Amino acid sequence: MALERTLSIIKPDAVAKNVIGQILSRFEGAGLKIVAAKLVQLSRADAEAFYAVHKARPFFNDLVNFMISGPVMIQVLEGEGAIAKNRELMGATDPKKAEKGTIRADFADSIDANAVHGSDAPETAAVEVAFFFPGMNVYAR
Numbered sequence: 340m341a342l343e344r345t346l347s348i349i350k351p352d353a354v355a356k357n358v359i360g361q362i363l364s365r366f367e368g369a370g371l372k373i374v375a376a377k378l379v380q381l382s383r384a385d386a387e388a389f390y391a392v393h394k395a396r397p398f399f400n401d402l403v404n405f406m407i408s409g410p411v412m413i414q415v416l417e418g419e420g421a422i423a424k425n426r427e428l429m430g431a432t433d434p435k436k437a438e439k440g441t442i443r444a445d446f447a448d449s450i451d452a453n454a455v456h457g458s459d460a461p462e463t464a465a466v467e468v469a470f471f472f473p474g475m476n477v478y479a480r
């Protein structure tokens with residue numbers, strides 16, 4: 340397995356619930372290292388640009404409005420197979436379908452307020468890490 344970096348976002352619902360620490364602990368407990376982090380309020384332009392791939396989806400506006408509804412915690416996680424490992428820790432997009440013990444099963448309320456975001460492939464990880472942490476090494480292959 341390759342050493343990877345992936346972008347993780349703790350979304351406004353989870354920040355509002357005061358579970359940043361519990362979520363970061365899960366990453367660290369699974370052997371992922373936090374190599375960059377910032378707590379920020381995204382602007383509408385930031386959220387629209389970050390989720391540009393979803394622009395045509397019916398939920399795009401709701402997603403953008405949700406992502407700017409409060410601060411988010413954005414971090415870069417590093418580790419062997421970090422992209423898949425993070426997705427495993429997060430669980431399915433819809434918390435009702437997320438496996439027991441995953442972040443979304445434990446902290447998310449709905450498919451839109453679903454606690455966390457994680458890059459889904461090396462290519463998207465490279466783009467997403469660069470979006471929030473320009474110039475950062477992403478071990479892109």
Ligand SMILES: Nc1ncnc2c1ncn2[C@@H]1O[C@H](COP(=O)(O)OP(=O)(O)OP(=O)(O)O)[C@@H](O)[C@H]1O
Nearest residue numbers: 393398402431432450451452453455456457458459
């Ligand atoms: N049907 C839907 N209704 C409302 N929101 C949705 C729906 N599908 C996806 N979303 C929102 O858009 C985000 C991005 O959707 P995507 O299909 O990429 O899911 P994901 O890869 O599991 O989530 P993320 O990209 O946030 O890690 C989801 O995390 C969710 O917040």
